[in-house]
Amino acid sequence: MTLAALAEQVGVAVVNLSVMKNDRARAVRFSTLTALCDALDCTPGDLFSVVDP
Structure with a gap:
């Protein structure tokens, strides 16, 4: 699927989406995260991870 x-x-x-893809997003709305997960048939944990600074 294209961007x-x-x-x-x-x-x-x-x-x-480009900002999120390139790790420059400071925040993501819950509604956007939900829509992304619905479109990609995944969970939020599949899209994001926590990394120590």
Whole structure:
């Protein structure tokens, strides 16, 4: 799936997905996370991990 197709399915801008993809996001709305997980058939843990600074 392309970033553009995912953005359209989730209902966010491609630039916002790009920010998340490149680890530059400071926060993600719960509604966006839910929509991403629905579109990708995954759980939040599949998308994010906690890393010590």
